[in-house]
Amino acid sequence: MTPPSAPYTIGIDTGAATLREADHLLQALAAGLSLPGGIFGCTHLVRDGHPRVTLSLAAGAAGAETALRTARDRLAAQGYEVRDGAPDEAGRAVLYPGAGALTGTLTLAEVLTRSAIEQVTVVGTPDEPLPSTLLVTREHVRPQWQSGRLVLAAMPAAGGTLVPFEDPDPTPCCADH
Incomplete structure (x- = not known):
C-alpha cells in the first residue's frame, strides 16, 4: 500500500528471498539513489509460483515524484523489474518519514x-x-x-x-x- 496522498508509486522485483534481505536491499537502493525525504519504501510478500519479497517506493511529499521517476529509470537500467504501482495494499514500511x-x-x-x-x-x-x-x-x-x-x-x-x-x-x- 502507498500513502493515500502519494501521487506516484513504483514496484521493484529484486528476487529477494527474505524480509531481512529485502530490508537491506531497499535501504541500499534508497541510499544509492539519493532519494529525498518523504519517500515511503515497503516490502511486499509475493505468494505466486515463485515466493519472494518485492519492494515499493512511493512519493509521499511534493517534489519526490520526479526523484522516483528518475529512480525507476536507474533501477530498470540495473536490471531490476520495475513497474508502476505497489504489488499489493499490505506493504510493510521500512523507509518512511521519521x-x-x-x-x-x-x-x-x-x-x-x-x-x-x-x-x-x-x-x-x-x-x-x-x-x-x-x-x-x-x-x-x-x-x-x-x-x-x-x-x-x-x-x-x-x-x-x-x-x-x-x-x-x-x-x-x-x-x-
Missing part, C-alpha cells in the same frame, strides 16, 4: 509525533495503549499499511513496556535441528 528518529525507548506519543506512524496496536488486546506507554524500539520499527493508515503492531515486554511485534533478529525455523 523512521530514523525511532531509536531507543520512546513513549507512544513520541512515536506518533516523530514519524509517519498513525497508530500503535497491541497484539492480543482490543484496547488502545496509553500515549505514555514506553516502546523499546530495538532500532527495528516496521509498521504496516492497514486500511490506508500506517499501523505499528507491538507486544507486551518486561516492566510494562512494549516492543515492536517484529523481532529484528528472528531465530530461523528449525535452527536447532
Whole structure:
C-alpha cells in the first residue's frame, strides 16, 4: 500500500528471498539513489509460483515524484523489474518519514509525533495503549499499511513496556535441528 496522498508509486522485483534481505536491499537502493525525504519504501510478500519479497517506493511529499521517476529509470537500467504501482495494499514500511528518529525507548506519543506512524496496536488486546506507554524500539520499527493508515503492531515486554511485534533478529525455523 502507498500513502493515500502519494501521487506516484513504483514496484521493484529484486528476487529477494527474505524480509531481512529485502530490508537491506531497499535501504541500499534508497541510499544509492539519493532519494529525498518523504519517500515511503515497503516490502511486499509475493505468494505466486515463485515466493519472494518485492519492494515499493512511493512519493509521499511534493517534489519526490520526479526523484522516483528518475529512480525507476536507474533501477530498470540495473536490471531490476520495475513497474508502476505497489504489488499489493499490505506493504510493510521500512523507509518512511521519521523512521530514523525511532531509536531507543520512546513513549507512544513520541512515536506518533516523530514519524509517519498513525497508530500503535497491541497484539492480543482490543484496547488502545496509553500515549505514555514506553516502546523499546530495538532500532527495528516496521509498521504496516492497514486500511490506508500506517499501523505499528507491538507486544507486551518486561516492566510494562512494549516492543515492536517484529523481532529484528528472528531465530530461523528449525535452527536447532
